[in-house]
Amino acid sequence: MPELSPKDFDAFMREVTGFTPFPWQRRLLTRVLDSGWPALLDLPTGTGKTSALLVALYVLALDPERSARRIALVVDRRIIVDQVDGFARKVREALCDRERPTCAKVGARLRELSASAGADPVRVVHLRGGIPRDDTWLSAPDQPTLISSTVDQVGSRLLFRGYGVSECMRPVHAGLLASDTLYFLDEVHLATAFEETLMCLRETYSKWPERGGTGRPFQVVRMSATLRSGLQSKDVFGLSEDDHADPVLARRLGVSRRAALELVKTKRASTPAARAGNRSLIAEAACRRARAAAKAGATAIGVVVNRVDTARRAAARLRELDEGEVLLLTGRMRPYERSAIQDALEATAAAGVDRPADARPTFVVATSCIEAGADLDFDALVTEVASLDAVRQRFGRLNRLGNYETAPAWVLAARDQLGKTAEPDPVYGEALRATWDYLGEIAESRDKQQQVEFGLSSFVEPSEERRAKLLPKRNEAPVLFPSYLDMWSETRPAPHPDPDPALWLHGKEAREERDVSLIFRADLCEECDGSEEQTAQVRDALEFLPPLADEAVSVPLRQLQAWLGEDARAWRWSSEGVEAVPVDELRAGATVIVPASRGGLGAGTWDPSATQAVDDVAERATHAGRELAKLRLDPQTLPNALAASVPRPVESDDPEEVEAARLECLAWLTKLADKLDEVPADWRPVLAQISDPKARRVLLVAELKKGERIWRVAVAPPKRALEATTEDAVSVFSGVEVSLASHLEDVRAWAASFARAAGLDPKIAEDVALAGLVHDLGKADLRFQALLRGGDPIRAVAGEPLAKSRQFGSASGRERAARRSGWPRGLRHELVSLALFDASDALRERAHDVDLVRHLIASHHGWCRPWAPTTVDPEPKIVSFEVAGIRAEVSTAALDDEFLNACASRFRRLCRRYGWHGLAYLEALLRLGDHRASREPGARPGAES
Known part of the structure; x- marks a missing residue:
């Protein structure tokens, strides 16, 4: 590794931020x-x-054996999360810049920690609303x-109930976030319940000696600029006399922030219309003062x-x-x-x-989303x-660096909220x-x-x-009894009843509204009739372009239900596919797909009164987030310049006409460069x-209605799979054919x-590797081999056993192949693998x-935690x-009740042995090894991709 020492820290900070580090930053490193x-x-x-x-x-680069590979800043404000993500991206850019020599050394040392040749020195992850199969952050x-x-x-991921995360991927998220991770819990006064939960979980594992064999435990560092009662600690790191003497910090700490108090004359409101009228009065008063500031030169x-x-x-x-210019920022924005x-804000x-x-x-x-840390x-x-605390946080955004001689400010209050008989505020209470x-x-x-001085x-x-x-009243989490973790660790299927993790994230008396993820697609029918x-x-449309977090807006469940209508049906997307459900059956954490023509967004923010069609961003979000180019050749989804x-x-199935149409499509695609x-x-x-x-293009024909068909096009990266996941629906249909032995x-x-x-x-590491070597043995079943070849049993017998199919992008096509192959519906190849082992x-x-x-073999698609699916062949x-020179042979009749029931009892024993999260972490290492191998077949650790 390149030489690096603590003495290089000043140069590193200057190259990343443009500033010499403050005294506290040097002291913290030491x-x-x-x-x-x-x-x-503090x-x-x-x-x-x-x-x-x-x-x-920097500590990770200096001493990787003592440091966590995952560094997570957690704060209960979405816009702060966005800003931290932007900061992290700038850090990654600096580490890749050879013109910044110290950054380049740090970057080189960080790169050497990863077995993926050519990987970035640091991966940047923004955990947004959970979306099934949107697991790109987990890859390495x-x-x-x-x-x-x-x-x-x-928090929901850590407790095995990731909001929007599929049942089969829940243990992977939980295992990774509970291991080898350093948590910075920012503005901890906003998240006291989650803080208690983290500390309780950490204390539980500190008394679990067997857990030590499963790697580095997670660590927690609390951060706050707003200390409150009950947040004191014996081990506090804060500013010193040197910091107060630093000219830059002294200016920031001593700046004046004087604000005028203004009472807005609102009326007592007992109806929704009256409350909306009061909000209009507050908005008008705020605009009046903002305009006055602008006229004064702000x-x-x-x-x-x-x-x-x-x-x-x-x-x-x-x-x-x-x-x-007007920039609207709320926690209800589409990413x-x-x-x-965010780019406009930074400018x-x-x-x-x-x-x-x-x-x-x-x-x-903005709303309270900018209070902390923005x-x-x-x-x-x-x-x-x-x-x-919230008001003082907001004033932390005023004259933040102390560069302005004057910075006018006003604090507004609605009269109807202040009387002794007024109801407590829904968010801030009394x-x-x-x-x-x-x-x-x-x-x-x-x-x-x-006037009040907020300096x-x-x-x-x-x-x-x-x-x-x-x-606000401190929200306490319920006691985290082991029995709750026993239930949460059962991820597929979840037990009933299933404890709501929100209580351990926001407290027993939290009044926050629960959210769903809302996706807008332009190629959906106006009415969801749920017909076959x-x-x-x-299903095929979402199979081709699975929803991503970047196109999802978080919406309160009750507001969504009211917007859709109590008698309506909606499309609910999960790892198992899509289904039409009555809106009253939707639950928090669901991913809901609606027609873009319905409206619902105004300036990118959730607005149930907005009626203008929403921009469908599926292709653009997929390219930005997953570096995959896909395109629906549909006038409803293409930009106007191309739609016509x-x-x-052609409507005909004649092979010659279809081939002629395919060539015409390819010619049209090539001409896109001119437009x-x-x-x-x-x-x-x-x-x-x-x-x-x-480009290596994959063309699919999608039938929308009888006589109406469109092309769908995907560009396959060189030697890369189009899909790489252990989600059941698509895991073996990656678009690249791979032999079983090689995989x-x-x-x-x-x-x-x-x-x-x-x-x-x-x-334990050797056992994880052994599980990887044998995890897919069950795919050698000739019926499964036929499935991978479109259902053709003759090709299955004649060809080399496969692990991955070149088929891609059509659930309907896979179902037809399954029927032709004879592979029993519901039979799990991983259980056949276990029987062979x-x-x-x-x-x-x-x-x-x-x-x-x-x-590890039985659970590598998320089953057997604890229950195995019961299917009789x-x-x-x-x-x-034959694997590693060893021939294994078994009849699928071995998958009897005794065999299947053993999975559940084994799971519970292993949870006691390694810990709920320790076992999940071992599963994650195997499954992510499977993801990595599936994405780039043949690219072994350390080899050039």
């Missing part, structure tokens, strides 16, 4: 290298808390990874309110007045649009950005009153009214206004007794790859490599823990295969 991470980082806003990620990366457990996530997304004005509806109204009013707004309102004096003002209208720097602020009262008490009368050094702090009334024909069409000329297949200037910029990368004459050796090599990098006990004394003798190897067959 502290971590000497004695590990502190329990709590750092005020504006001091650069997020740079703790850089310290963690040995690669250094920076993760940004909300509490819901990382160029980046923050308008922060407590409700998404209020924010929408304020943004609409400011756009109507057209006095500057695809949010990323574009106009981010800390440290140069703003010309003659620039048009930018109004950033690196924004407003020169004026209008905020609605909230709890004290703390909102108590905070307004306290601000009135400490306010000074200036210029005929009541870090000059704010009048309340007493500890008073503070408790000014903050329509279901097949929708799109070719269609790139005519399409929106975000379409160009997709179309450029599709139109490349050297088994590939998986063995990757699983062994991942196990070594994880720091497993050597014997059990039948071979020579293979079993190679295992150190035979039960562990058995379980009506016509048992003899299956045989």
Whole structure:
């Protein structure tokens, strides 16, 4: 590895951030290298808390055996997660820049930790709403990874109930996040219940000696700029005298942030219409003050309110007045649009950005999503009153760097929320009214206004007794009894009843609305009738372009149900496929697909009153997130410049006519290169790859209605599979034909490599590798071989046994192949693999823990946790295969009740032996080795891809 020492840290920080590190950053590096991470980082806003990620990366480069490969910053605000993701991407860019010599050294050392040749030095992961089969972040457990996530997304995954994550992938997410991971729990006062859950889980495993053989445990570092009662710790790291003497920090800590208090005359509201009217009054008052600030010379004005509806109204009013650029930020935005707004934010309102004096003002209208940690720097602020901690966090975005001589600000309060008989605020409870009262008490009368100083050094702090009334009630998590983890660890199927993980993420009295992920597609019929024909069409469409997190907007379940209508049906997407369900059967965490023509988004934000058709971004999101170029040749989904000329297949099934139509389609695709200037910029990368004459294209014909068919086109990367997953539906239909012998050796090599990098006990690592070598033996069944060849039994007998099929992209085609092949419906090839392993004394003798190897084989598609699917083979067959010079042979009749029931009892024994998450982690290492081998067949660890 290139030489690197703690002395190089200053150069590293300058090359990444452009600034010399603050004293606290140097001290933190020394502290971590000497004695590990502190329990709590107590750092005020504006001091650069997020740079703790850089310290963690640098420590990993210096001492990888003592450091976590996954570094996760978790905060309960979506926009902060987006900003951390943007910061992480800039870090990755710096580590890849040879013009930055210290970064290049750090990057080289981080690259050497991964067995994937040519991999980035660090992987950047943004955990958004859980979407089945959107598991690209999981691909390399040995690669250094920076993760940004909300509490819901990382917490639900950690508790084996990842929101939107398929049953079969739940243990993989849980295992990875509970092992070899360093958690920075940012603004921990916003997530006290999750903090308790993390610490309880960590304490449980600290008393579990056998868990040690399964690698490095997770660590937790709490961070806060807003300490509250009950958050104190014996091991606190904060600022020192050197930090207060630093000229840059001193300016930030001493800046004045004076704000006027303003009461908005609203009426007592008892109906939805009256409450909406009050929100309009708040929005109007906020706009009035924001415009006044702009006229006084402010160029980046923050308008922060407590409700998404209020924010929408304020943004609409400011756009109507057209006095500057308006950026709307809420937690209900589709990530695809949010990323574009994030770019605009960084150009106009981010800390440290140069703003010309003659620039048009930018109004950033937002909800509480920007309260914590957002690196924004407003020169004026209008905020609605909230709890004290929330208000102070919002003021952390005002004159953040101390560069402005004046920065006007206002705190607005609605009269109807302040009376003694007013109902508690749905989000901030009684703390909102108590905070307004306290601000009135400490306010000074200036210029005929009541004004409060919110500067870090000059704010009048309340007493500890008073503070408790000014903050939302601390949400406590229920006790995390082992019995709950027993139930959650049963992932396929989940038990009934199934504890709701939200209680352990947000507390026993949390009132937060539960969300679903909403996807808009333009090629869906207006009405969801659930007919067999329509279901097949929708299933094939989603099979070709599976939904991704970037195109999903998080919507409260109750709002979605009201929007769709109580008697409506909706398409629910899962790893098992798609089904039409009544809206009252939808549950939190579901992925729902609706026609784009229905509306529902305004400026990228969830708006049930919006009726304009939503932009279908499936192709663009797929290319951006998965580097795959796919295209539906459908006028409803293509940009306008291409829709009129799109070719269609002929209605005839005559081979000559079909071939002529195929050639016409290829010619049209090649000509796309000449039309790139005519399409929106975000379409160009997709179309450029599709139109490349050297591209290996896969053409599929999709039937939408009788007599109406379209082409679907995918560009296959060189030597790469189009799909690489262990989800049941598509795992073997990857688009690339791979022999069984080669695949088994590939998986063995990757699983062994991942196990070594994880720091497993050597014997356990060998068992993981052995499971990889034998996991797919059951595919040698000739009926399964016929399935992989389109159902042709003659080709199955004549050809070399396969592990992967060149078929791709059609659930209907796979079903036809299954019927022709004779493969029994529901029979699991992994259970046949287990039976072959059990039948071979020579293979079993190679295992150190035979039960562990058995379980890893049986569970590599997510089953047998604890229950194996019960399927009786009506016509048992003899299956045989030779692996590692050992011939194994068994009859599928061996899959009897005793064989299947043993899976459940074995699973529970292994959970006791290795821990719920320890066992899941071992499964994850094998399954991700399978993913890696499937994606690039023949590319073994360390070999060039």
